[in-house]
Amino acid sequence: MQKPIASLMVVGLLLLAACGTGDTVEPGPITSFEDIAGTIYENQTRLYFAGYLQFSEDGTWHGSSSRDLVEDLPGEIWESRFEGTKVFLKQTKGICKDNPDAIYEIHLLENGNLQLVAIEDMCLRRAGPFDGAEYAPVP
Numbered sequence: 001m002q003k004p005i006a007s008l009m010v011v012g013l014l015l016l017a018a019c020g021t022g023d024t025v026e027p028g029p030i031t032s033f034e035d036i037a038g039t040i041y042e043n044q045t046r047l048y049f050a051g052y053l054q055f056s057e058d059g060t061w062h063g064s065s066s067r068d069l070v071e072d073l074p075g076e077i078w079e080s081r082f083e084g085t086k087v088f089l090k091q092t093k094g095i096c097k098d099n100p101d102a103i104y105e106i107h108l109l110e111n112g113n114l115q116l117v118a119i120e121d122m123c124l125r126r127a128g129p130f131d132g133a134e135y136a137p138v139p
Contacts, residue, residue, distance in 0.1 A: 012116060013105060019103045020135075021023070025121070026108075027107070027108050027109055027110045028107060028108060028110060029085035029105045029106065029107050029108075030106050030107070030108055031082055031084060031085055033055045033056065033057050034057060035108075036106075036108075036114065037055050037056055037057040038054070038055075038056070038057075039054070039055070039137050039138075040052055040070055040071070040137070040138045041053045041054070041055075041113075041114055041135035041136060041137055041138065042067070042095035042135060042136055042137075042138050043129075043133055043134075043135055044113065044133075044134045044135065044136050045132065045133040045134045051064070051065050051066075051103075052064050052065070052066070052070040052138070053070070053113075053135055054070050054074075059079060059080040059081055059082075060077065060078070060079055060080075061076075061077065061078040061079075061080060061089075062074035062076070062077055063075060063076035063077070063078075063094070064076070067138060069084050072091070073133050075093070075094060076091070076093060076094035076095070077091070077092045077093040077094065078091050078092065078094075079089065079092055080127055085105050086103050086104070086105060086119060087103065087104045087105065087106055088102075089101060089102040089103070089104060090099070091123075091126070094126075095123070095125045095126065096107065096123035096125060096126050098123070099121075099122040100123070102118070102120060102121035102122070102123065102126065102127070103119040103120040103121070104118055104119060104121070104130065105117040105118050105119060109134070112136070112137060113134050113135055113136045113137070114134070114135045115132065115133065115134050115135075116130045116131065116132070116133050116135070117131065117132065118130060118131035118132075127131060
């Protein structure tokens with residue numbers, strides 16, 4: 001009796017593993033820009049200097065108050081790298097000249113939006129608008 005049950009369990013686990021999760025990304029902290037790169041996101045939470053963000057696979061972020069300028073003429077540029085779920089930012093263009101570095105997490109929400117969560121950011125002009133801000137993909 002134990003062998004048939006064990007065999008059924010093994011078959012079930014193999015089927016489950018073969019099905020996988022498909023192309024959907026699970027909500028929670030992200031660990032790379034792979035699934036969000038190239039998409040422009042609009043701030044749904046607050047109005048401020050970077051109402052639009054675009055992420056590149058190389059870790060570069062562009063920010064602008066104008067949807068039309070975010071790709072080619074951003075007012076804000078950050079370089080970043082992941083360590084687990086933490087994103088280490090270095091601002092290369094924008095308002096945080098005295099404190100260009102920061103640490104954030106980017107959470108994918110169930111509705112497909114992104115939420116920025118500050119871990120460490122000494123630039124209040126960035127942290128105020130970024131921390132907790134929710135960004136929706138722009139079609």
